[in-house]
Amino acid sequence: MNRxxxxxxxxxxxxxxxxxxxxxxxxxxxxxxxxxELAARMNITASQVRQxxxxxxxxxxxxxxxxxxxxxxxxxxxxxxxxxxxxxMAGAGHxxxxxxxxxxxxxxxxVIKKIFDIDENIIxxxxxxxxxxxxxxxQNYIRDNSVEIAMLCVPHSxxxxxxxxxxxxxxxxxxxxxxHDISVPDGVAVVNxxxxxxxxTLSYKINEIKNKGL
Amino acid sequence: MNRxxxxxxxxxxxxxxxxxxxxxxxxxxxxxxxxxELAARMNITASQVRQxxxxxxxxxxxxxxxxxxxxxxxxxxxxxxxxxxxxxMAGAGHxxxxxxxxxxxxxxxxVIKKIFDIDENIIxxxxxxxxxxxxxxxQNYIRDNSVEIAMLCVPHSxxxxxxxxxxxxxxxxxxxxxxHDISVPDGVAVVNxxxxxxxxTLSYKINEIKNKGL
Numbered sequence: 001m002n003r004x005x006x007x008x009x010x011x012x013x014x015x016x017x018x019x020x021x022x023x024x025x026x027x028x029x030x031x032x033x034x035x036x037e038l039a040a041r042m043n044i045t046a047s048q049v050r051q052x053x054x055x056x057x058x059x060x061x062x063x064x065x066x067x068x069x070x071x072x073x074x075x076x077x078x079x080x081x082x083x084x085x086x087x088x089m090a091g092a093g094h095x096x097x098x099x100x101x102x103x104x105x106x107x108x109x110x111v112i113k114k115i116f117d118i119d120e121n122i123i124x125x126x127x128x129x130x131x132x133x134x135x136x137x138x139q140n141y142i143r144d145n146s147v148e149i150a151m152l153c154v155p156h157s158x159x160x161x162x163x164x165x166x167x168x169x170x171x172x173x174x175x176x177x178x179x180h181d182i183s184v185p186d187g188v189a190v191v192n193x194x195x196x197x198x199x200x201t202l203s204y205k206i207n208e209i210k211n212k213g214l
Numbered sequence: 215m216n217r218x219x220x221x222x223x224x225x226x227x228x229x230x231x232x233x234x235x236x237x238x239x240x241x242x243x244x245x246x247x248x249x250x251e252l253a254a255r256m257n258i259t260a261s262q263v264r265q266x267x268x269x270x271x272x273x274x275x276x277x278x279x280x281x282x283x284x285x286x287x288x289x290x291x292x293x294x295x296x297x298x299x300x301x302x303m304a305g306a307g308h309x310x311x312x313x314x315x316x317x318x319x320x321x322x323x324x325v326i327k328k329i330f331d332i333d334e335n336i337i338x339x340x341x342x343x344x345x346x347x348x349x350x351x352x353q354n355y356i357r358d359n360s361v362e363i364a365m366l367c368v369p370h371s372x373x374x375x376x377x378x379x380x381x382x383x384x385x386x387x388x389x390x391x392x393x394h395d396i397s398v399p400d401g402v403a404v405v406n407x408x409x410x411x412x413x414x415t416l417s418y419k420i421n422e423i424k425n426k427g428l
Contacts, residue, residue, distance in 0.1 A: 010224055012418055016411035079414050080421030094312035101308055104393065104410050110417075148420060149413075173420040175413060179318065189419035193412050196318050197230035198405050199363075199389060200293045203324075204226055205403035206362060206387040207294030 007055050014052055015079055017042060022072040034065035085109045087149040088142060090162050092117040092132055095177055096153035100127045110149065114141055118158075135162065142169035151175045152182075221269050228266055229293055231256060236286040248279035299323045301363040302356065304376050306331040306346055309391055310367035314341045324363065328355055332372075349376065356383035365389045366396075 021041050025033060035049040042049070053071075056078055076082050087105075089096050092115050099105075100112055115130055116138040117123065123134050133141065141147065142165075150166040152159060152174055159178035166174065173189040176182050181192045235255050239247060249263040256263070267285075270292055290296050301319075303310050306329050313319075314326055329344055330352040331337065337348050347355065355361065356379075364380040366373060366388055373392035380388065387403040390396050395406045 013411075013415060015418060016408070016414035019414060020408070020411070078418065078421070080417035080424075081414065085417060085420075094308055094315055098308035098312050099409070102409070105413060108410065108414065110413055149416065172423070173416045175416050187423055189416055189423055191412050191416040191419070193409070194230070194234070195313070195316070195407070196322060197227075197234070198407050199319060199324055200230035200233060200295065200322065201227060202363065202387045202389050202403055202405040203294035203299060204229060204292065205405070206299075207292070209386070209401055209403055210294075 011052050011055055014042075014044075015075055018052070019072065019075050019079060019081075022068055022075065025068045026072055030068055032065050032067050038066065081109050083109055084111055085149055086145060086147045087112045087151055088138065088147050089115045089130075089151045089153065090117075090135065090138065090166075091153035091158075092119070092122060092127060093153060096151070097127055099151060099153065100130060112151070113145060113147065116141075138162070139165040139169045142166055142171055146170075148172040149175060151177075153177045156180050225266050225269055228256075228258075229289055232266070233286065233289050233293060233295075236282055236289065239282045240286055244282055246279050246281050252280065295323050297323055298325055299363055300359060300361045301326045301365055302352065302361050303329045303344075303365045303367065304331075304349065304352065304380075305367035305372075306333070306336060306341060307367060310365070311341055313365060313367065314344060326365070327359060327361065330355075352376070353379040353383045356380055356385055360384075362386040363389060365391075367391045370394050 018038075021038065035046040035053075039046040039049045053066075056074070073082075087110050089100055089112050092100070096115070096117075100115060105112070112130055115127060115132045116135045117132055118135050120134075122132050125132050142150070147169075148171070150162075150171050150173075152162065154162060156178045159176070159180070159182055163174060163176075163182050163184060167184055167188055171188065173191075174182065174184060176190060176192045177195075179194070182190060184190050232252075235252065249260040249267075253260040253263045267280075270288070287296075301324050303314055303326050306314070310329070310331075314329060319326070326344055329341060329346045330349045331346055332349045334348075336346050339346050356364070361383075362385070364376075364385050364387075366376065368376060370392045373390070373394070373396055377388060377390075377396050377398060381398055381402055385402065387405075388396065388398060390404060390406045391409075393408070393410075396404060398404050
């Protein structure tokens with residue numbers, strides 16, 4: 001598998017979609033699939049599928065298509081999945097709680113080990129069976145337990161200080177919901193989630209349909 | 215403004231980011247900005263900025279850059295913002311509640327008018343000052359109040375039926391958090407939000423850094 005060339009962000013963003021669709025295909029007992037069929041499911045072109053997967057060395061065979069199980073495992077490996085990725089959640093508000101209660105993450109290996117918050121009234125309690133600890137204990141916990149990912153569902157005013165603590169403790173990646181983009185040193189990965197961007201994309205699409213007079 | 219050519223999804227997805235950054239620039243009192251400065255803020259290239267904005271007819275002037283206020287308003291108009299977009303929330307669980315309580319949407323015009331749920335224990339109560347009604351009353355409410363957007367934070371098992379009701383009532387767009395992609399007739403816009411995709415993108419980036427030995 002040739003991984004030396006730079007893969008574009010657009011391709012990287014599509015990889016989880018491939019992974020989701022392949023997972024659903026496996027659950028339906030499908031063993032192989034053509035680029036055309038996979039493209040139709042994903043609402044992209046067959047040529048796009050072939051181009052995307054060629055970034056990682058192909059995987060397909062002319063006249064056969066893709067072996068669903070192998071492709072699923074290979075894309076999983078590219079995505080860094082397959083083992084357990086220990087996570088912590090900073091912030092046990094509504095959004096943090098929604099994510100903690102979401103069932104789909106642990107099965108992908110994203111296991112939330114502890115929750116950290118500043119609210120004394122909830123310290124020691126549990127959400128979805130996971131203990132809430134005081135935020136002041138987060139840094140040691142990350143260091144002592146080789147936590148890879150910090151999920152950040154705190155107000156923006158608290159985000160920078162928490163990121164600094166987590167980075168000093170050796171965190172590998174930050175999943176940031178705190179609205180403003182955060183900056184981290186090289187060697188730490190960040191994905192900023194902006195729910196309002198996705199809502200604005202929807203209003204763009206609605207507006208586009210109105211302009212077309214559909 | 216030439217809006218006749220097809221704008222790529224990648225550009226459309228960047229428009230809300232431009233809008234956010236321009237909003238922040240306005241708040242800081244910045245009146246004009248070069249493509250280079252705007253690009254640096256957004257971590258893209260100046261040439262990308264110029265290309266993106268050329269899709270909509272440019273807006274910039276050689277040697278002057280962009281007028282922040284005008285560009286903000288123009289991109290807002292392209293995004294269908296500027297007026298009120300009446301929304302309803304289907305599902306008052308943790309995620310729905312987190313979104314209802316989020317302060318940033320109403321200022322963009324996305325005003326949640328009512329919340330709909332199936333749980334009899336919460337019907338009639340309020341979240342963030344917004345009344346919770348029974349899901350069976352959703353269809354009439356959408357029709358009678360020209361609701362544009364239905365936000366969907368319900369379990370997947372309930373999603374299809376709710377989408378069907380909302381579409382029959384004339385909904386314009388669906389913001390879908392119910393994990394599985396939903397399908398709607400032409401003339402209705404959908405944005406599917408997959409939080410797990412964003413988390414897998416993070417694990418990809420972590421894995422990439424590990425592979426580089428940073």
